[in-house]
Amino acid sequence: MPFADILGQERAKRILGRALAENKLPHAYLFYGAEGLGRFKTALTLAQALMCEQGGGDACGACSACTRVGREGHPDVIAVRPESRAGTKEWVVDLKLGTIRIEQVREFQRWIAVRAFEGGWKVGIFEGADRMNQAASNALLKTLEEPPPASLLILISPTRSRLLPTIVSRCQPVHFVPLPRETLETFLAKRGDSPKELLPLVSALSGGRPGKAVQMDLEWVSGVRREWIDRLQSFLISGWGGGLVSFAEDLSRSDRLLDVLDLFEGWYRDVLVCRVSGPERVMNRDYMEEISAAAREQDPMGTISRIDSIRRARREILGAYNLNKQMVMECLLLTLSGSDA
Numbered sequence: 001m002p003f004a005d006i007l008g009q010e011r012a013k014r015i016l017g018r019a020l021a022e023n024k025l026p027h028a029y030l031f032y033g034a035e036g037l038g039r040f041k042t043a044l045t046l047a048q049a050l051m052c053e054q055g056g057g058d059a060c061g062a063c064s065a066c067t068r069v070g071r072e073g074h075p076d077v078i079a080v081r082p083e084s085r086a087g088t089k090e091w092v093v094d095l096k097l098g099t100i101r102i103e104q105v106r107e108f109q110r111w112i113a114v115r116a117f118e119g120g121w122k123v124g125i126f127e128g129a130d131r132m133n134q135a136a137s138n139a140l141l142k143t144l145e146e147p148p149p150a151s152l153l154i155l156i157s158p159t160r161s162r163l164l165p166t167i168v169s170r171c172q173p174v175h176f177v178p179l180p181r182e183t184l185e186t187f188l189a190k191r192g193d194s195p196k197e198l199l200p201l202v203s204a205l206s207g208g209r210p211g212k213a214v215q216m217d218l219e220w221v222s223g224v225r226r227e228w229i230d231r232l233q234s235f236l237i238s239g240w241g242g243g244l245v246s247f248a249e250d251l252s253r254s255d256r257l258l259d260v261l262d263l264f265e266g267w268y269r270d271v272l273v274c275r276v277s278g279p280e281r282v283m284n285r286d287y288m289e290e291i292s293a294a295a296r297e298q299d300p301m302g303t304i305s306r307i308d309s310i311r312r313a314r315r316e317i318l319g320a321y322n323l324n325k326q327m328v329m330e331c332l333l334l335t336l337s338g339s340d341a
């Protein structure tokens with residue numbers, strides 16, 4: 001697809017467009033930013049733009065080269081992804097928990113060392129580059145230090161800090177940012193698959209990430225969301241006596257705990273927004289009364305510290321494999337139910 005079809009990311013598109021127009025591509029890019037912002041799509045578009053039979057520094061999206069790159073079937077474009085083999089003998093792609101191993105990097109290096117099959121560029125895309133283990137990172141560093149001619153490496157990671165500094169310093173960074181709420185809502189309205197009244201909520205819950213917004217489970221947003229928010233409300237009203245342990249237990253067992261934490265964070269953000277700039281920008285519109293009441297009662301600093309504690313809990317859950325989720329949730333609920341003093 002042409003660059004113009006990528007939603008938002010104007011700055012990233014400008015950087016890449018200029019590099020293509022001036023024929024000054026670096027040997028490696030680091031596309032960093034949250035999942036669902038179009039990092040991989042942009043990497044494929046850049047590869048298409050390099051191979052497109054129409055030329056002109058963009059992807060036509062329709063020629064044979066663009067089509068094959070688009071469906072990851074072009075011999076000169078390869079995507080390397082984290083893999084795991086939990087429960088199976090085979091290594092399978094696992095973007096969430098997998099690892100990019102040194103064997104994968106070595107195989108990639110054998111591939112990129114050979115001249116392009118179709119005579120042009122070779123493009124290697126490392127999706128989940130932050131999940132490279134130490135050995136794989138060190139091996140890849142060699143390619144970054146001595147890149148083969150007419151080769152381009154695109155590393156994709158949520159942040160720069162999750163990669164070795166020596167790797168980061170050899171890549172040109174391109175930052176992917178969340179879309180403004182209005183842009184995302186307009187896009188979702190055009191697609192027409194979310195009911196209009198849910199658009200502000202879907203847009204906000206997705207954190208400005210179109211990839212996440214279009215995958216959002218609307219039934220969950222309109223149904224299960226209410227159950228969790230109601231439960232939080234009744235817990236807050238009844239205080240510690242409101243079944244802290246059993247609430248924490250249910251939370252820690254939820255297979256959508258991170259989504260529930262997003263909901264809780266959204267709730268407190270609404271309370272803050274309602275207090276600071278009025279009810280127009282509240283996303284949980286169906287809880288307007290409760291949010292207005294909380295906004296009147298809560299000290300904004302207390303609300304901010306609650307948002308911080310939810311974010312901290314999320315980071316702890318994402319950062320550790322063997323974590324006692326129940327304990328993290330108990331701590332969080334204690335903080336949320338604490339007084340503002």
Ligand SMILES: [Zn+2]
Pocket residue numbers: 051052053054059060061062063064065066067
């Ligand atoms: Zn094309």
